Amino acid sequence: MKINKRKINQIIGINLLRFFLLCTLLFIIIFLYIIFSKGGKVISWEFLTQSPRKFMTEGGIFPAIVGTFWLTILSIAIAFPFGIFTAIYMTNYAKSNLFLKIVRISVNTLAGTPSIIYGLFGLTVFVRFFGMDVSMLAGSLTLAILVLPVIINNTEEAIRNVPADFIKASLALGATQKQTILRVIIPTALPAILTGTIISIGRVAGETAPILFTAATFYTRKLPQSVMDEVMALPYQIYALLTEGAHPEKQIPIAYGTAVVLLSFVLIVSGIAILIRYKMRRNRKW
Amino acid sequence: MKSMKTFNEKLFKSITYLATLFTILCLGGIIITIFSEGLPILKYSKLNELFGIAWHPTSFPPEFGFLPLIAGSIIITIGALIIAIPFGIGSAIYISEIAGNRTKEIIKPIIELLAGIPSVVYGLFGMAFLSPFLIRIFRIPTGLNALSASIILGIMVIPIISSMSEDALSAVPKNLREASLALGATKWETIIKVVLPSAKNGVVGSITLGFGRAIGETMVVIMVAGGAAQIPSSIFQPVRPMTTAIAAEMGETVNGSPHFHALFAISIILFLITFITNFITEFVFLKRKN
Amino acid sequence: MVNKHIQTNDFNLWFGNKHILHNISIPVYDKKITALIGPSGCGKSTLLRSFNRMNDLIPETKIKGKVMLFDDDIYKPKIDVTKIRAQVGMVFQRPNPFPKSIYKNVAYGLEIRGEKKSHIDEAVERSLRSAWLWNEVKDRLNDSAFSLSGGQQQRLCIARALANDPKIILLDEPTSALDPQSTAKIEELCIELRDKVTILIVTHNIAQAGRISDYTAFMYLGEIIEFGETKKVFTVPKKKQTEAYLNGVFG
Amino acid sequence: MVNKHIQTNDFNLWFGNKHILHNISIPVYDKKITALIGPSGCGKSTLLRSFNRMNDLIPETKIKGKVMLFDDDIYKPKIDVTKIRAQVGMVFQRPNPFPKSIYKNVAYGLEIRGEKKSHIDEAVERSLRSAWLWNEVKDRLNDSAFSLSGGQQQRLCIARALANDPKIILLDEPTSALDPQSTAKIEELCIELRDKVTILIVTHNIAQAGRISDYTAFMYLGEIIEFGETKKVFTVPKKKQTEAYLNGVFG
């Protein structure tokens, strides 16, 4: 009798968990299905390669694709070296526990700070104080600071996962710390660092709030000529199409189409990263 | 020769040190910015007025009561957690404890992938699909309200809670599970009595992290929450979370006006809330080691 | 002749395609200590875990042959695995108390079966006494189990297993993570427990097997090379490999 | 009398407040194999690592006393630690080749010192030959080091250490993760290398110490209990603890 009750508990419990998981997967499927089925209709070669026309109700989103591309590349290019060096410092050089703690709190605080606050910071400091105005540069810098903690945390973890054995072996052979870092630690951690960085590319590409006041423009036909130009961007475009303009019935399908482009980009990029990471874990011999 | 070597070593170390200082500087910059632009609101409005229940920044005289905005944020966030916790933790347990290796290898990346979906796309989904859907189901005047924002935010937070809880559960030593099973416990008993309690910190940490994420989310709420600055009496009413107020009103304020400072003051509150939850997550629940 | 408590018949085990255990046929005698020795990776732990079906946890495990517990094949279909595990105690290499109080650790097996509180109290005390831990912990039963030293934790794990009142206890290198004093204590404890339960112990420490066991089985590459009374196996081993192993040529 | 290669004088070491090594004074003789034995945690690895200052990596390490390498105190201030480490080869318990090619592994020590390519090529071949690995890998020097078996990896690590042309090699349980065949091969290799370098080896396997070493030091709780020629220590140990340990009473 008692055994029975325990068995029933087990069956109920496990099925409850299965239910939660299946629902989660169902959410995902419904979500993706709706976005892709509604947006897929809009996607065409013209949509991807042309500027918007007829008051944003026709034509394509090419300037927004280009804008998001540059914003992403620039911000990662800015954040990457800072992130790597900070992680190297934290894992290899930081001696004082207090300082390390301060750095860690800073990084974690940055990581948890809402993106709209980055937007305010970018507006106050880059756009106004440094007079960059609404520009790709101001937006990229803002986004760079936003992903900096992501890159640091990821790189730090990658470095910490380098087996201590390798480091010991290198030092025991008479290598200096810098040599050990550059020749053993970083090369070993590199695949993990890069996959993490690729994932943060996806993150940057999809951020909207930080570029609201710093980089995004509603409409332009011209592709950016310099970093001081303002740009259209995919995520902002989705937002703008839904909340501004006078023709929602025509704008919503375009918003869906834009979302498909953005989502595909993000999913492909992070999918690649996850695949690499998965392969890497499989093939890892240490 | 040797001095060259030491110079190189020192130079490299200094570069990494400067990068680290830069990181701290960024945080410092953010804090200084929001405080120096936010605190001046006290020149125009007393502290107790700031925590009043009316947000009428453009009326005459303006009223800058933050409570409706804070309430909006908190209500939506709690709603999101109510949705995300069972689904997030439930699926984490299933993935970590019950699913076979095969299933795990497929589902885990899918959930991770989900975590990367841009919030504006969720916002689109909420605005263009969920909200009309809710109107039809509940026969309510607007689908842009606290409920739909909670649902969307909840879906957004599920992957965060799920993948972090999963990490915590997987980190529970295998030998604890074995000990329990070897004593004749069923899998369910092992999960409930041994694995979950052992992973408690990580699991709770995932919830506080989810809280921080949800309360700081801007695009979803600005698009879906409805935007009425009120303390709602039902979940079908629209609310105006702090992030919405900041993002939507910043453009309409005159630089240096009371309204401008009030928005920065809200960002201080928002920052403090996320800072504290973050701090709790990291140092109480995750006990990150050096 | 003593009773057989366990008997395996041509038992084979695979993890996926890896054939780990080959035609194992050994008895485990009632109220005796049987030691399983052999070099690392030879399958000692795997064999031990076959006796309470803990290998079921490893995906893609296949078996062939029988393991008879008294007169029941524990691998027969539709058997209640939790029941078997409750009858067979197990102690692992590293002490693995639950992150709960000392009391809750020992009570665990009984609580999940929904025993009465009074019965549990009594069983906890009895088991802790049997594991020679009662005097050391009786005043702090509600302290976390992690407040105990390594050796105490291992005895707590033994007490936890004893609380289920098992007829047989499986120990997998129970002392390899412990200091000499704790090791000695656990060895004595095993000898003492022999009166009540059958003990099967895996050990890397040949001297330990010699000191405490009545029977010894020597395994190599998944096979039982030699099985017999410890005295005989240690003094006049029949097989070359056994002799080599006992002399420390490998492992 | 043979030459002393290393001599420690009243060497003490603390990790934080934990006093790990107590007044260690032993010699390590030139072109001999010295074995360090003792139960787990007694400080064997720590002592070994004191000889190339690898303990510096552990925060809050304090030392007192001297370690003389030939006639130089390696703990004297302002010494170039990397130079000392380059002179002293070290091989660890688990084979730890870098995730690079076989060639790059062996060349590592020379490359970081900026040696010429031709010199490196030659040294790589010489070291691989000395480690008995040349024939097995000469056709695939650019393959990943992880494509080698465990035993080969360990020999690769020995070759990597030899490439620096060290006068002394420290081995920390180099065979404990290996199978019997690989173990035997490494033991033979050690004996062969003795002609060229001084060897200090930590081992848990008493039989191994007996087989290959010329001198044996027995450590217990951070102290050297006994040091002497292996033959003597093994047959007529002067101290009770040594005897007990050799008989497998603890550890």
Place this chain on the structure above:
Amino acid sequence: RGKKSTITIAGSTTVLPIAQATAEVFMDKNPDINISVRGGGSSVGIASIMSGTVDIGDASRHIKNKELAAARKSGINIVEHIVANDGITIVLNNSNTIDALTLSQLKDIYTGKIQNWKELGGKNMPIVVVSRDVSSGTFEVFNKLVLKNAKGLNSALMLASNNAVVTTISTTPGAIGYVGLGYVTDKIKAVSVDGVKATEKTIQTKEYPISRTLQMYTRGIPTGIVKQYIDFVLSPEGQDIVEQQGFIRIMDDKNK
């Protein structure tokens, strides 16, 4: 600035569609000129014009005296160009029996003093108040002209777009809301305010009480391509576009 080939426009999101749509046609006609249009809000538009970071600042309100004074102080001459009229129509569900309201009744409804249609002689039905998001230009006008900056009802639904208002009103019997004249369809009904029905004419003449103008600001009298563009917006062709975007053209004879 020499031979400029780009114009940057920023400001009011209400004017955004006008600026965007006219820019598009203007660029089609002048392929070597590029116009970038971004939102930000009226204040951003005026601030940007003062700081010189844009060529044209859009605003759905007139420049404030304070702002004008600040501009004068720094020697900047800000010129206003009214480019469109915007009238806000009060709309009800088709089932509602009410046809006319006064400004003060509206104010009472939106501040919560009147909560049931029967107080206005209609059915016994609670009033569901629908408003626009605080950041929208439409809200701004309504707030100023109807509420006279009094505090609005906290529980009003704040909807993000004109279309959302139309949909909500058409499906909610007791609802009242406001939208731009261009959005009125037969799914909802428009009521007269203070006895005046909202039409193009009544809005142009300011007879209809809830109407305003939309403007573009430039630094000094526009020259070169900026002038070309502004002229285009004010031309009949530009004004057709204004109408297409749901606003009311400025009176033909009264070009400023």
